[in-house]
Amino acid sequence: MNSYTHPPVLVVGAGPVGLVAALTLLQNGIPVRIIDKDPNPRMGQRGSGIWPRTLELFNFLNVPDVNDLGKPSPPVRSYKPGTLEPLNDFSMVPHIEPTPTIPFTIPKLIGQQLLDVVLQRHLEKFSCFVEGGTELRSFEQSDEGITAVLAKNEILENFHTKWMIGADGAKGVVRKQLGLIFLGETRNDAFLTGDIRLTAECLDREVCPFSMGWKRAPIQC
Numbered sequence: 760m761n762s763y764t765h766p767p768v769l770v771v772g773a774g775p776v777g778l779v780a781a782l783t784l785l786q787n788g789i790p791v792r793i794i795d796k797d798p799n800p801r802m803g804q805r806g807s808g809i810w811p812r813t814l815e816l817f818n819f820l821n822v823p824d825v826n827d828l829g830k831p832s833p834p835v836r837s838y839k840p841g842t843l844e845p846l847n848d849f850s851m852v853p854h855i856e857p858t859p860t861i862p863f864t865i866p867k868l869i870g871q872q873l874l875d876v877v878l879q880r881h882l883e884k885f886s887c888f889v890e891g892g893t894e895l896r897s898f899e900q901s902d903e904g905i906t907a908v909l910a911k912n913e914i915l916e917n918f919h920t921k922w923m924i925g926a927d928g929a930k931g932v933v934r935k936q937l938g939l940i941f942l943g944e945t946r947n948d949a950f951l952t953g954d955i956r957l958t959a960e961c962l963d964r965e966v967c968p969f970s971m972g973w974k975r976a977p978i979q980c
């Protein structure tokens with residue numbers, strides 16, 4: 760069994776972190792196995808903002824598609840509360856000219872659903888495919904490496920590997936089993952995200968509407 764049939768790295772989780780980790784290793788000649796418990800491609804835009812430093816990373820990884828496909832983040836427009844009367848437009852980032860040290864200066868918007876597809880296509884160039892519906896249940900570490908207990912269709916597999924990257928998100932098994940803390944706070948703010956198509960008098964793709972106090976946003980739909 761060689762490293763191509765039994766890769767030395769198991770990447771757990773095929774979100775942006777796992778996909779980037781896998782691609783980085785493959786581009787450096789290290790075969791990986793990447794799994795995700797979700798059997799289907801992920802739906803939804805989730806967080807869509809790609810910041811300039813991340814665009815720089817994608818440039819290093821020779822993934823220009825993210826910058827090419829992403830839409831520049833529009834200026835934010837505030838309104839007089841309860842009305843459609845614009846107060847002012849402002850940018851979320853200061854305007855700076857690109858330089859050799861800071862080549863990307865404008866954040867881009869690309870839904871995570873599309874970002875996942877872009878990154879997976881780059882993995883496929885290395886004949887690496889995300890194994891959906893494959894869940895890490897637990898793992899054991901020794902001086903030789905890791906034994907990961909994986910489950911697919913409730914069939915368990917003991918996978919022995921040298922290294923494992925836990926990219927299974929903040930609520931993931933890896934962080935919990937390692938006993939790593941995750942500092943943070945739960946706030947009472949109401950926050951609603953969704954992939955919805957809106958038609959309204961004040962909406963277009965040129966500006967992002969914002970009203971002091973989201974609950975009083977002037978959008979009616």
Ligand SMILES: Cc1cc2nc3c(=O)[nH]c(=O)nc-3n(C[C@H](O)[C@H](O)[C@H](O)COP(=O)(O)OP(=O)(O)OC[C@H]3O[C@@H](n4cnc5c(N)ncnc54)[C@H](O)[C@@H]3O)c2cc1C
Pocket residue numbers: 771772773774775776777794795796797801805806807808809810893894895896926927928929931932952
């Ligand atoms: C409302 C909201 C808005 C956001 N906006 C932005 C934004 O604009 N820009 C930005 O950069 N970030 C944004 N973020 C943050 C961003 O979504 C996260 O930082 C990012 O998703 C983290 O990526 P990840 O790969 O670590 O984890 P995730 O995206 O959570 O992926 C983890 C993956 O691991 C899989 N997994 C979990 N457990 C297991 C297991 N046991 N076995 C196998 N697979 C497993 C899951 O199915 C999942 O696919 C936002 C987050 C939220 C909640």
